[in-house]
Amino acid sequence: MLVQKYVDMLEKKNIIRILSEFATNRGNEIGYDNVFDFSLGNPSVPAPQAFTDTCIAMLREKNPMELHGYSPTLGIPYVRQKVAAYLNQKFGMNYTQDHIFMTSGAAGALAHAFRLICNEGDEVLTFAPFFPEYHPYVDLSGAILKIVPPNTEDFQINFEAFTDMLNEKTKAILINSPNNPSGVVYSAKTLEKLADILKEKSKHYGHEIYLVSDEPYREIAFEGVQVPYPSRFYEDTISCYSFSKSLSLPGERMGYVAVNPACRDSKTMIQMCGQISRGIGHNCPASMFQLAVAEHLEDTADISVYERNMNLLYRELTALGFTCLKPGGTFYIFPKALEEDANVFCQKALKYDLILVPGDSFGCPGYFRMAYCIDTNKVERSLPALRRFVESEYPR
Amino acid sequence: MLVQKYVDMLEKKNIIRILSEFATNRGNEIGYDNVFDFSLGNPSVPAPQAFTDTCIAMLREKNPMELHGYSPTLGIPYVRQKVAAYLNQKFGMNYTQDHIFMTSGAAGALAHAFRLICNEGDEVLTFAPFFPEYHPYVDLSGAILKIVPPNTEDFQINFEAFTDMLNEKTKAILINSPNNPSGVVYSAKTLEKLADILKEKSKHYGHEIYLVSDEPYREIAFEGVQVPYPSRFYEDTISCYSFSKSLSLPGERMGYVAVNPACRDSKTMIQMCGQISRGIGHNCPASMFQLAVAEHLEDTADISVYERNMNLLYRELTALGFTCLKPGGTFYIFPKALEEDANVFCQKALKYDLILVPGDSFGCPGYFRMAYCIDTNKVERSLPALRRFVESEYPR
Numbered sequence: 001m002l003v004q005k006y007v008d009m010l011e012k013k014n015i016i017r018i019l020s021e022f023a024t025n026r027g028n029e030i031g032y033d034n035v036f037d038f039s040l041g042n043p044s045v046p047a048p049q050a051f052t053d054t055c056i057a058m059l060r061e062k063n064p065m066e067l068h069g070y071s072p073t074l075g076i077p078y079v080r081q082k083v084a085a086y087l088n089q090k091f092g093m094n095y096t097q098d099h100i101f102m103t104s105g106a107a108g109a110l111a112h113a114f115r116l117i118c119n120e121g122d123e124v125l126t127f128a129p130f131f132p133e134y135h136p137y138v139d140l141s142g143a144i145l146k147i148v149p150p151n152t153e154d155f156q157i158n159f160e161a162f163t164d165m166l167n168e169k170t171k172a173i174l175i176n177s178p179n180n181p182s183g184v185v186y187s188a189k190t191l192e193k194l195a196d197i198l199k200e201k202s203k204h205y206g207h208e209i210y211l212v213s214d215e216p217y218r219e220i221a222f223e224g225v226q227v228p229y230p231s232r233f234y235e236d237t238i239s240c241y242s243f244s245k246s247l248s249l250p251g252e253r254m255g256y257v258a259v260n261p262a263c264r265d266s267k268t269m270i271q272m273c274g275q276i277s278r279g280i281g282h283n284c285p286a287s288m289f290q291l292a293v294a295e296h297l298e299d300t301a302d303i304s305v306y307e308r309n310m311n312l313l314y315r316e317l318t319a320l321g322f323t324c325l326k327p328g329g330t331f332y333i334f335p336k337a338l339e340e341d342a343n344v345f346c347q348k349a350l351k352y353d354l355i356l357v358p359g360d361s362f363g364c365p366g367y368f369r370m371a372y373c374i375d376t377n378k379v380e381r382s383l384p385a386l387r388r389f390v391e392s393e394y395p396r
Numbered sequence: 397m398l399v400q401k402y403v404d405m406l407e408k409k410n411i412i413r414i415l416s417e418f419a420t421n422r423g424n425e426i427g428y429d430n431v432f433d434f435s436l437g438n439p440s441v442p443a444p445q446a447f448t449d450t451c452i453a454m455l456r457e458k459n460p461m462e463l464h465g466y467s468p469t470l471g472i473p474y475v476r477q478k479v480a481a482y483l484n485q486k487f488g489m490n491y492t493q494d495h496i497f498m499t500s501g502a503a504g505a506l507a508h509a510f511r512l513i514c515n516e517g518d519e520v521l522t523f524a525p526f527f528p529e530y531h532p533y534v535d536l537s538g539a540i541l542k543i544v545p546p547n548t549e550d551f552q553i554n555f556e557a558f559t560d561m562l563n564e565k566t567k568a569i570l571i572n573s574p575n576n577p578s579g580v581v582y583s584a585k586t587l588e589k590l591a592d593i594l595k596e597k598s599k600h601y602g603h604e605i606y607l608v609s610d611e612p613y614r615e616i617a618f619e620g621v622q623v624p625y626p627s628r629f630y631e632d633t634i635s636c637y638s639f640s641k642s643l644s645l646p647g648e649r650m651g652y653v654a655v656n657p658a659c660r661d662s663k664t665m666i667q668m669c670g671q672i673s674r675g676i677g678h679n680c681p682a683s684m685f686q687l688a689v690a691e692h693l694e695d696t697a698d699i700s701v702y703e704r705n706m707n708l709l710y711r712e713l714t715a716l717g718f719t720c721l722k723p724g725g726t727f728y729i730f731p732k733a734l735e736e737d738a739n740v741f742c743q744k745a746l747k748y749d750l751i752l753v754p755g756d757s758f759g760c761p762g763y764f765r766m767a768y769c770i771d772t773n774k775v776e777r778s779l780p781a782l783r784r785f786v787e788s789e790y791p792r
Contacts, residue, residue, distance in 0.1 A: 001567075001603045002661060003515055006668040009675075046460040056455050064442040070646045104500075104678050111677030119399055133674070140675030171397075207397045250466045251683025265398060272402040278529070279405075279536030281507030282500050286682040287647025 183327020579723020
């Protein structure tokens, strides 16, 4: 008598979780320090001390009734205003607080975005390789997630496959740049071309095709890489942000939706997010953390460690003969496996205590993901294991 | 092209919000101190200092990666375990952490509960007077909320009307004791009778009829009043709790679902809550506040002020001739208006800067709600205004 769709979800295996549990169990045997666990995308650097200091100061000095009081459903006006001003200054936008809705991280932002624009049966297109959690966010809004096959050349967009899949049911395009799992940053050229197609097709089908932009890694960009802001390229854009990665606060669930002011009914869309939030009983993210992140919009945790780790891995992987794009950001790298079935490849790696995630669940078979948000020391110690694995299993 | 149901929700007027805005505007004219604003149910006492101290200590001493790290979707195991132990000790239950799911307050708990058990078109019955926000929680789960007319004698349950309304589509009964808006606590006798009927009808219809118990006011009970724990009376009970009122933390959105272990598939139900949470992108409430409330399960803010306020108002209201049940808890009182249309009555009260909420939206026309979670001093100063209002508008 329980609702079947949630029972069904329980039965689906999550490969990342399975591998992560394997790593934990193996850690109990040989010490977790000796397991080269590249399975999970959890930030591995602490929140900035200044952020902690802000929280402590607020707890000490602020009236607890204000600090812990009800936030309006849309978020605290002061916070929304600061977010708008920050985005305007950083990306040359013209948001006001009326275009910002505070959420439970990017996950909450995405779930609101799809409920806002998708009716039952509408289609959402995303590009492989993609973050598998997009499935619950889209599926449970009643829409259907369709995966555009990857452009394995550079992990930009496979425009040919994309234009073939666009149809009158397409309501939204979901992008994620810098990308989990490839680490690739969409170029301005990619975003321009995407915008051109969407403008034309919106006109052709007589309804908006929204661009939903998932941006939790926006700040994690490596040397010389600029991350173009998708909303600058296309008016009907809903940007979904999270402070989980930039400030290393994943458990506090803080993020926002920013609707491009040029979007028709942009302010109504934000108001509607408030109604969606009422319906799911969420109401708002934690008020104290809303107030705290507002004081640290320009800050990040010490994310330089991710670039250090990336360089170590990239150098070793290419030296070992892997086909591998150099990530422009995030804390992921997505090389091609050394045999066709990446599941078999990753299975073999386990013997060397290397926990790698096959690309199948990211919509990209034959590749594998390494999440290098771990201690640099462990990355260094993993390199000989990686070499042993490759030389033993795949001798040239 | 936006999703119509949320647009429609925007157009519905919320009388409590309208009155609260009126109070704010009037406050700008004459000083908010002079507006006797009984509209909003916001806690008016600060969180306990010990809670603030716990947060500060955690921020200072805990590894930020643990403190702000991802919580499992079901909540932090240590926290769920402490909640289970607390409920077992307090109410003689036998929960384990596997029966507890951490949520965004009682609102989040209710929204999960209905998604768990209700398919499209299922019916949920609740009893007038009832909290109007039940509508979005139920409606947006796809179920239909039906209101059993009040028993105005004592605001316990109108069993005759209730049994008439039960039918094979009834999937859940939603109760709220201590009750918003009446302040009434359901007696053990009421809960026993309710349980007997539900057992019989579940058997008759061949499916569980769940009891969803909304318990944000559980700790706010007045002298001599015991609040019976509904789950003790009926096995198929889903208890929904919030720390918003007991610890005065409404903005931090912290609560839980507790499924009676005797419920068939109780542990699966909790796991399913995690899947619902994935779908709405919520994932978990703020990790630091989960850890902090776990250290203060037995504590409350200084809620004695609510009883003081209640006694002042109850005495004056009865002296002025109002028909009025003495609240057993909460921070609400729900007297009968002095004329048939409570909207007209409350409109007239505005002239005396008394902000009272008509009972219509609570499913109980002819009554009005006063939320006395305000300074005792203001309650005292409101009494002469109340007297002037009654004596001028309703001379005996």
